[in-house]
Amino acid sequence: MEQARQIYQQILQTAQGGDPCTIEWQSGVSCFSGITNVELTLLQNGTKATTSYQSPNTAVAKLEFNPTIVRFNDPQVGVKTEQKVTVKAMNSDFTVTNITSNNGAFEITPKNFVLNSGQSRELTVSYTPADSGYNYCKFEIENNQCPTKYYASGGWKGKKPTIRTLKLIHPNGGEVFVAGSDTVITWEGVSPDEKVKLEYRTDDNQPWITITDTAKGLSHRFKVPKVASKKYLARVTAAAKTSSYCENPDVEICGKIWMGCNLDVDHYRNGDPIRHAQTAEEWQDANNKKEGAWCYYNNSDSLGAIYGKLYNWYALNDPRGLAPEGWHIPTDSEWVELENCLGGH
Template sequence: MKKSLLLLILFIPEILLSQSLSIFDVDASNFPTIKAKFYALDANGNQIRNLTPSDFELLENGLERNVTFVSCPPPKPPTAISSILTIDVSGSMIDQRIEYAKAASRAWIEGLPLGNSECALTTFNLKNYFHQDFTTDRNKLLYAIERLSVGGGTDFDAGFINPIAGALLAAKNGKFKKVVVFITDGEGDGTESAIIQNAKLLNATVYCVSLGFICPPILRNIATQTDGLWFENVTTKEQAEDVYKLILQTAQGGEPCEIEWEGGLNCISGLTNVELQITDLGAKATSSYQRPNASIAKLEFNPTSVKFPYPEIGVKIEKIVTVTARNADFTVTNITDNNAAFTITPKSFVLNNGQSTELTVSYIPADSGYIYVRFDLENDVCSTRYHASGGWRGVRPAVKTLKLIQPNGGEVFLVGKDTLITWDGIPPDEPVKIEYSTNNGSDWTTIVEKTSGLSYNWRVPNTPSDNCIARVTAKAQTSSYCDNPDVEICGKIWMGCNLDVEYYQNGEPIRHARTNAEWIDAGNKKEGAWCYYENSDSLGQIYGKLYNMYAIINPRGFVPEGWRIPTQGDFAELENCLGGNAVTGGKLKSTGTFEGEDGLWKSPNYGATNESWFTAVPGGLRFSDGTFSFLGYYCHWWSSTYSATEAWSRYISNSSAYFDKVEIQFEYGFSVRCIKN
């Protein structure tokens, strides 16, 4: 495993009393025991080692935790290094940022034992500049730093690999272990693969620092692939100096201390924020870790939400929900709701950790429109909600329930920062589309075409405006992204698109089998399953879902009301009507070719006319072992005609106008095209 694993995002510490502290590489795999690494440095950049658990105060999301173990390695002589300080001097580095870079560089030079190591200084914008070749003369280096000025654009290739003063070209003259410390304040163009290759040829380690912004992905990857570290959102001179001191410790072979503490239970998944402080010194540091499942106290529901599709108006429907206590004991004292069309019973119960009980959700539809309810379970551990919905898909609700919660107006977001978009009014597993506008809604830009979970983490783009608004739109649908109308062929109505549904008609989810192992497991268990080709949402929007035959034959059914899976007889009728096996495929296929940039089929797309307006697209297939193949070359559709272990399907290829059939095992993944009852 690469040393760069250390580089989970390092959140830069707050510096007090000239001491500094950094915490990183938080490991929660053995929860509740949490481990991490840290550096504590004195005012001269020397590592503080004589520390015990009682020296620390540690908070998780503001709650105090017990530090149980601290260990620091014994000191060892620093490794001699040939370091290149490479500084962005583009126009955006004006004023404070160039001063931060200068201060950090001075801290490096003052801390570097120049009798054993050497240092060089280069800068870049759209070009690159040599200010000082490798030297052990501290005064020469400090003088070169003071003379720096800014202007121009930003080109990472200039900083790293372009002649004559790219950092990795300068590094070739180094006598010792080669180290590049690269500081910038924003995005730039660069050839990532070439930079990494040049660094590896020199066995050079690259450390990247971003002032005031997130660290660009190209710099993260360069640092990680060369066993370095990367830092972001450095916003003060003290932070910049501290980062350089930390890098210097690491580059010279310094080993971090280790700390352990007892983590606590949480009510929601996500990041746990950690704040570490050495109480006597006043130094603080922050980091975070992804909460493991074992730390999440929750009531777990099966199914995750209840759906009542295609209800009969005025007729009461009931469904059973199983609720299980995870990682804590729960006492539920009441359940409230926000829609009188739904009820849930019982409204109070007690569950010890691991125990389950059943709840009954009832719904009496007043009309066929979409309807939603939120149940709030009042308990002594964690705020808990459950969701249900009903109505005919495609029928608009009598009362709109979908609401954008955050942002809600008046916020100011910084470019490059992450912000959480949240919404409510639908179950968390129902998808939405999120968009934003910079001109009060005259034009809209898509943030994400399809997401769910009632929240979405968005990195704010560089489109500044005082007239920004956002919106979410429900994405519930029965067919794929394509908007082809349903088509009548020889008196029968066929769906215009491949099917793209993920729930059975009773509202329970069809298994989503992403990995090969999951697909094989579904086949072995004879469970219905679906996937998108290569698990790509964007491909799914074009070609719809691939289903195994177990989903087709499941008694719960999953095709929309009024439709059915075609039989082999239906396909035979279609074939005869369109002129026979030899030409039907061509009449069903969409036209154009991928190579010609006017279609989806691989060349030659022989015989394609689409004169039937069926618009068959080459969605490929998934083999029983979970591998995908033939995107662009074939489309396969299941029929509802089957024997004990095999089912008939129809297919079309790019190299033929034939409409062929094959009997195939249930474990394959094919498309579905429905026919009207």
């Protein structure tokens, strides 16, 4: 009946001499690209029409950062480190009134400024680590146009965070989903470009099923399985970070974290070089002089690529430090502890 009434009103309007017209409008600032739905109403008779349009990416207002995420890799504990980033106003004028951080170890300055459309300026992001563990920060940029976030992270590769920040946002319990329908899994606590593993299970006693182990962007579209259950569970896990000196993940054995590869450094922790003994005679000479030295197994570069470097006693005990920041050479008691934990063989 409603459709018939609208057709009648359109016929009546035409009969009364109304000419077709073109309606144009100008939308306000658009902060997101996507479909915008529009409803038009003819005031004379209440006739309604609907349409939609796609906001082009070139018209979306935003603050664009370069780099898109800032990282502080292998920082010195307790020492403030700074990096420069550039922010540019796109397709609108922006007045930034404040920038807040969810992690006190990170700071960004200045915290208020004005940018006309197309203008850019430099900001300073700083990080003062309390330890070598992974740290994450989300900056909230308060402004007059579009909600904006910027992300930073820091720490030694392979080191676990002291404070865990990764958590699942949706679903988080209590939702009802239709089997076979689509939903979106969201999370926070890591930078958007960091990969996470997503899993679900249909009951407490069922095994976890991997959805993907390469999800990123803080959200992932998921089709609800066609298995009826009132105990669906989902979880998100950070991807294993590789060691500082190789592509292998560090490993936890008997409650301790061990580097994922053999040590392969040619400098002490303070930057001083370690002598490279390339022959048996040079190795003996270093020992005679009580001088730290390293070599490859059988003095073979190809074997060094597999096993890393071998160090003499004096390199191990040099006060300048052989192991990188955040690591140490295992003590005799730690070797015994590991041996006993693994069965004493």
